[in-house]
Each structure stands twice: as C-alpha cells, then as structure tokens.
Amino acid sequence: MLGLSIREVSQALKEGRLSATELCRKCINQIERTRFLNAYITITEEQAMEQAQRADDRLRTGKPLGSLDGIPFSVKDNFCTENIETTCASIMLKGYVPPFNATVVQKLLDQGAVLIGKNNLDEFAMGSGSTDGAFGPVRNPWSYAASYREQSRGDPDSDWVIAGGSSGGSAAAVASLSSFLALGSDTGGSTRNPGSLCGVVALKPTYGLVSRHGLIPLVNSMDVPGILTRSVHDAAIVLRTLQGQDEKDSTTVQAQSTPHSIPEDFDIRDMCVGLPKEYHAPDLSKETLAQWSRVADMFEKAGARVREVSLPHTQHSIVCYHVLCCCEVASNMARFDGLEYGHRSAVDSSTDAMYATTRHEGFNNVVRRRALSGNYFLLKQNYERYFVKAQQIRRLIAEDFKRVFSSGVDVLLTPTTLSDATRYSDFIQEDNRTRSTQDDIFTQPVNMAGLPAITLPTGISHRGLPISLQLIGQTLQDWKLLTVAHWLEQQVNFPMIRFHGDSNEREVERSVSERTHITGL
Amino acid sequence: MVGVVGLEVHAQIQSRSKLFSGSHVKFMAPPNSLVSHFDASLPGTLPAGYQITQQRLPIAVDGTLVYCQFEGRKRNQVLTRSVRIKQIQLEQDSGKSLHDDERSQTLIDLNRAGVGLMELVMEPDMCCGEEAAAAIRELQLILQALGTCQANMAEGQLRVDANVSVHRPGDPLGVRTEVKNINSVRHLAKAIDYEIQRQMEVLQSGGTVLNETRSFDSRSGFMPEPNLPPLYVYESDACVPADVDPAQVVVIDRIRAQVPELPPARRLRLVETYGILLEHSFTLVNEDGLMNYFESVVQMTKAEPRKVIGWVMKELMGNLNLQGMKVAQSPISPHALAELINLVESGHVSSSAAKQVFQEMWKVPEKKARQIVKELDLGMINDRKELWRICQGVVERYPEEVQIIRAGNMKVLNKLMGEVQRETKGRTDPVQVRAILEDMTL
Incomplete structure (x- = not known):
C-alpha cells in the first residue's frame, strides 16, 4: 500500500479499508528498513502515531479534516517545525527546536496530514548532491533498485548514486516509499534536481504563490517551497492546500481560483510547447537528449504545436545566479551569531570573538565560502560591478521568458539535469561550487524569473536510473503546467521503483494496489 | 579658528x-x-x-x-x-x-x-x-x-x-x-x-587631531531587501491609479492636511493673538503644557494677556524651576491662578499682596485665593480715613525725609511709600497712597 498515490490511499482511509495508524506504522517501518539511505535526520515516531490516532478518530466518525487527513508526510529539515528539532543539516542549528511551524507545515497539519520526519539535505540547502550536510550524504534509492543493481558489479555499500540536492532526503523519502509527500525547497533547482534523479514528481510553484514563512532562507528572492510526490495529481492536491497569501510573508499573492482537480477534458492539441535551443548544453548526456526528443515527438504526435524558441540570456544565468545567491547568503547567514539560538562557541574572551568562532565552528566550508563571496560582491567598490549587473541580467532573463510566452507558447519542455544520477565516489571529486554550476544549469533560470516548473521521470537510463524532463510554465499558470504534466505522465507511464531482492514485499504491495484499482479507485 | x-x-x-x-x-x-x-x-x-x-x-x-x-x-x-x-x-x-x-x-x-x-x-x-x-x-x-x-x-x-x-x-x-x-x-x-x-x-600647540572612532564605510554589505515589496506613495488623490484602492495607499496631500500646528506657527500665533514678547512665546512652546496653561488662564480672567504672561513666567515658572517640577505637576491649577488674578483686577487685593497669596496657595493648594486673603488679612485697605491715619504715622516718624521732599526732592517720597507698604503688608493701592502723602508733605 506504500506505493499508492495520495488520492488512492486517502480513499482507502475514508472507506475504512485502511487505518491511519496502520499506514503511519508502515511508513515508519519503511524508514527504518531504508535507514541506509540517510533520507531522514529526525523521525517523529511518537508524535506521528498520536496524530495518526487522532486522524483515525476523525475518519471513523466520517469527519476528516481534509483530503490529506491521515496521510504521512515528511519535511526537508530547513522548514521550521514546532517543538521538533530543525537543523538545516548544520552544526549551527543542531539541537535547535523552533517554537512555531512554517506556514506550509501548518497548512498540511491543519488538513490532518501526519508528520513522520525531517529530511536530510545539503547544509542550509547549499548544494546539488545532498552530500554536504552535517549528517552525511543521502543515497539515491535507485542505487538499490533491481534495474541498477542487476547491472552494477560493485558493492552496494560503495557503488551507489547521489540523490541530487539539496532536497535529496525529501526526494529519497518519496522515492523509497516511506513518505507520500515531502516538502523540499527550491532556490536554484533544489527540489527539481533530486526529484529528477530519484524519479519522482517535483513541483516548484510560482514565486509568491506559496508562503516562505518558516522556511529558513537561502535566497529570499528565489526560494520557493517545493512539492515532491509520486504523481502529478498528488502534487496538485498538495499545491491546492499550500497556495495562497500569508501575512507573514509579504511576497505572497492571492491564488487565483483553482479547479478541484486536474481537468480531464483537456485537449493537448490546444497547447504549444516550446523547446529552448539554448538548453542544448555541450555536457548534456546522449540519453537525456534522446529522452527530450522522444517526449517532444510525443507532444507533436498527439497534436500539440511544438516549436524551437530562444532564450538568449539564459547562458549568463548561472553566473548571475551565483552572485545573487552569495549576496543573499551573506545577509541571511548574518543572524547566526550564537546569541539567540543554535550553536554557541565556548570562546568567551569577547563578544566579537564569540561571534567569530561560533560561525567558524557552526558553518561548513560551503556556507562560509558563499557568505564570504557575498560580502565581497557587496563591497561598496564591487556593488555595481557584481550585484547590480547580476540584477540587470536577471531582468533580461525574465524578459526572455516573458517574450517567449507572449508569443503563444504555453509551456517549455527542457531537460532537468545533464544526465542521470552520478556515482557518489565520482561526484565528490569536484567541489560543491563546480557541481552546483553544472547541476543547476537547467533549473536556476526558472528561479531567476520566478516561474513555475515541474519535473517528472520519463524513462530509465541504460544504468537503470531515472531520466526526467522539466516543464516550465508562465507566472501563476501553475495549474496549466500541472495539466500538461499530468497528460505527459500518462503517456510515459514511468514504472514504480522495484527494490533489488525485495520481490515478495513488492508482490504484496502490488496486490494491494491492484485490489484498490479493482474496487474502482 | x-x-x-x-x-x-x-x-x-x-x-x-x-x-x-x-x-x-x-x-x-x-x-x-x-x-x-x-x-x-x-x-x-x-x-x-x-x-x-x-x-x-x-x-x-x-x-x-x-x-x-x-x-x-x-x-x-x-x-x-x-x-x-x-x-x-x-x-x-x-x-x-x-x-x-x-x-x-x-x-x-x-x-x-x-x-x-x-x-x-x-x-x-x-x-x-x-x-x-x-x-x-x-x-x-x-x-x-x-x-x-x-x-x-x-x-x-x-x-x-x-x-x-x-x-x-x-x-x-x-x-x-x-x-x-x-x-x-x-x-x-x-x-x-x-x-x-x-x-x-x-x-x-602644534599637534594634530586624530579621528578615534574611525567609522568604516557603512555602505558595505547592504543590498535591497527582497522580503519587502515596494511601498508606493502618491502626491495627491488624483495620482492614485484607478485599479488601486485609494483607502489602501499613502497619499502625501492627505497626510499634509493632518499635520498639526508646528512650533514656529504656534509661536507666531501666540505673539499676534496675545501681544506677548517673542521670547515668552518660546518659553510657552518649549515647556510641555505651558501654552495650554497660559491660554486657559487667559480665557478665565478679564486681565490683559500681557499681565497673565507675567504671572506665568515669573511666579509659576519661578516656583516650578525652583522645585524642578513640570507644568502638569503645578499645585496651582489654571483656574486657581485665574481666580487670584481676578481678585487683583477687581481691586480686592494689591498685586504685591497677591504674590504672597500665590506662595500660600502653592503650599496649601486646597485653599482658594479668596480664603487665603481673608485668613491672612491681605485684602486691600480701601478706607480713606484709615489710609490717612497710616500715612500720618509715617510722616510723623520721618520728619527729616519730609523736609527733603519739601525742598523739592520728590524721589524720597518713594521711601515713605515703601514704609506704608511695609506697614500694611502691601495691602494698599500705591496710586492712592502717593496722592495722600503728596497732600501731607507738600
């Protein structure tokens, strides 16, 4: 039953074929069984079981709080959770227990969803591999899928691939079936990148559509809470719950009226799909390129208009993204001084000495380098050359997208990453900055422009790993984007993960799934 | 330098x-x-x-x-x-x-x-x-x-x-x-x-001045705040775009209309309305609550504002400053001061005796001016026979001074007047006393 979609499992809960406590217990067991993935920093078993019990009480009396009542979910550990440790995978916040819930977490809890744990990440969400956190790297569940293991001659404990990042724990949790939905954060691709490498659906909503209150910021002008699920329809259910204005985040906007579910009477022939020619990056793998062409053809054959478009400034995006990201990191990290919360150095010779050693001890090299670069870019003599220039280019990048969309394009179809997931041992040969530059190449322009984007798996590589593609939509056209993604999802029919040597378990689950389908769900 | x-x-x-x-x-x-x-x-x-x-x-x-x-x-x-x-x-x-x-x-x-x-x-x-x-x-x-x-x-x-x-x-x-x-x-x-x-x-002495609090460039490290959307400010209601709710925006003209009377305008108004000195208008505006005190007293008496300002500047402020008190802490209310000034205006008490009454009121605020005048017997002596008798006594005690006055030095008359004031504790009208003394000596 862990492989069911939210819609399916919610129906089973409502009809009493399944209890929330039973479901929650199964998820917790699945977390334990997949501990080696390191997808969770904190498991909130006790609170989760209590929540599930309350959900059962409501479900039994036929008064569920909402469509997510009793559904287990997990949250990237850079979202604040009341009375539950929130670390950002950093020594700086080890042991920090926030007194409030992030708005998105609260909204899920208000719907009756059951929080089962906090997901691993790169420290303060800075990275693209989920390999640079204080609690160790996240392993991609597909490293243990039959499709990968059957071709690998290596030892499963050393030959494994990265989950992508920075929301690698969230993506791994959803992919490994321990969580039905996970929250990630997406600043330059941090939800879409691991979603893509772990073969799940990852949605980055329009900037401002979903509140950032309680999301420990990386880049305020680009951060968006991301949604990771196993189907586009599930992502739509979650988006409907999370979207909307929040007085605690002045950049949020009122959501337009949205359909109850993705429209079924949608005609792909009314759509125009753009293929940005600049996304033909030199390092793009042959297999990913082949997927991209295959799916583009799929749209064309189904009657959609498909045409090449140009986003001329996109090539400069990654450099500008880096400058802006560092500048905001410099100011966002200023609050961590060891005074109010979090790590505090034992050095007490002076307040300044305490600040300095606290920050040295609390942050890893990646955070320290970005903060240092940011402060350099913001020096009076550099401000115009770096920050202002990057902002100007940012505007040009946003205008590129605007022009393409106003020319009649509904969605853009692009690769999400250059290739399928890299082996961990290869990945760490390069530093974090080099990796981020390569891995965010197709994802961060969307954050620069504030647009909605979704990535979904469309095929399996010859290594037995997922290959995903990205659809980019117009500002606040998140529902149109979901509708097109839903159509595509149905065409590609991506298989569910099948763990190596886990056939019996899977058989049982498949039978539950089939039974559910047979009963007309 | x-x-x-x-x-x-x-x-x-x-x-x-x-x-x-x-x-x-x-x-x-x-x-x-x-x-x-x-x-x-x-x-x-x-x-x-x-x-x-x-x-x-x-x-x-x-x-x-x-x-x-x-x-x-x-x-x-x-x-x-x-x-x-x-x-x-x-x-x-x-x-x-x-x-x-x-x-x-x-x-x-x-x-x-x-x-x-x-x-x-x-x-x-x-x-x-x-x-x-x-x-x-x-x-x-x-x-x-x-x-x-x-x-x-x-x-x-x-x-x-x-x-x-x-x-x-x-x-x-x-x-x-x-x-x-x-x-x-x-x-x-x-x-x-x-x-x-x-x-x-x-x-x-040939040295150089050093800047010890060398401030580093404060513009470093600043960047626009992405969490705060811009706040639009409009010059007038006419400038507010049609699709914007006028109740939800900042309009400078509206705020300008709400700005209260500012100190320079206030001082000018006080000088023009009450005919007081510019320097007094500064004190009235500077001291918290003093202007309202003054204007209340003016409204409650028939006395000229120029006389009221004397009481406020000398007696009231003198006592407040002496004790380090604020206007709001004054034991004498504007109403009580107005009553006292009215007693002077109506000739019930001389202005010098009124100053004693003021000090007494300061000490015992619950007593009214009229009551203190009565208890301390500070009321004006208006009986001409009695005044005549008192002046007679003074003239008899200072024969030498009378001679000098008769020789033409009218200044010495002031000394005799002072004696009368002292003897009556200031309860006489100086104009009346002077007339009587002139009659007696000349």
Missing part, C-alpha cells in the same frame, strides 16, 4: 509596535520581555537577522530645519538660523549588549531590537554647542508636536551623535571626531564646546 558641527540624530518612532513586528515598544520594561520570534530573528522569520535601513531610497532628502537662538546680555535677542537636512530615513533599532569582562559574559536585551527609528542627517552648518543644542531643541518640539517621537534624550528616544572639527574660515574642514552617547541637550552643548576647545588647543 572656528568650530564646525554636524549632527546625526536617531529618533525612536512613537508607535505601539515595532517596525516589522507586533511586539510592544516600552521604556524600562524587564529585559527581553518585548521580543517576538521575529525580533529574535529566529530562523525562518522574514525579513530578519540583519538591520533594514532605507539607505538608498530615503523617505526625504534636501530639507531645512529653521531654529532660533537667543543672544545678548539678557538673552532676549532672537536670532533665526537654519541647518540643512541631508536626508531622513527609516531604520530598525538594534538590541543592547553589555559585556562583563570580569565574568566573561555578554548580556543582551532585545526589547529595543526592531523598534522603528528615523535617522536625520544634518549637514555641518553649525559652529558651536549652543547652536547644535538650539537645533536639537527645535527638532524635539517639532517631533513632539507631530506625535512621531517623544524625543526624550534621557530615555534614549532621541540619540544625537555630533561630528566636530575646527578650521580657519576659508580653509578646508579639519579632521573630525565624534561626540556620542549624550543624554541631554545641555550636555550636548557642553560636550561639543569642550571638544572644539580641545581640538583648538591641540592644533595651537
């Missing part, structure tokens, strides 16, 4: 809550009792963790503050001066920290963190402590009249940093030093003058 003084003022905005959080603003609250999640910049609260200022887009630029200064031996010559205001910008106040070296402890109070501040930067247009003090005094009055800042320096609501340098007129400006952490206007003037004097002595 002359001094050159520029000021940087931080004025705490008088509001119930902080700039970006709902925490209350209160002086002397227990440490860390007015701190929200946001004020403590807990991770995930937006935008927090760094100071937000309007550095690049101040609320106002290129302004002028006109102020007055008193000169001359009796300090009654009013000189009008002005200082340019470079800019006014909003800022967030910081928390307070205190490092205890002995115990290697840092104590932090975040009550003040996040309180709204107005930063006013004044150009170096002043030359001495007195000018700076007068400018700050006028600024305090303006802010208090607007109700935007309580402007009490001792409570830290108004913080003034002075940049001081000296140079020979015509030469480039000298090296400047900072005078900070001053808790009253008087001390500000003294500290600036001391610093000017010190710098002049250093230079005259």
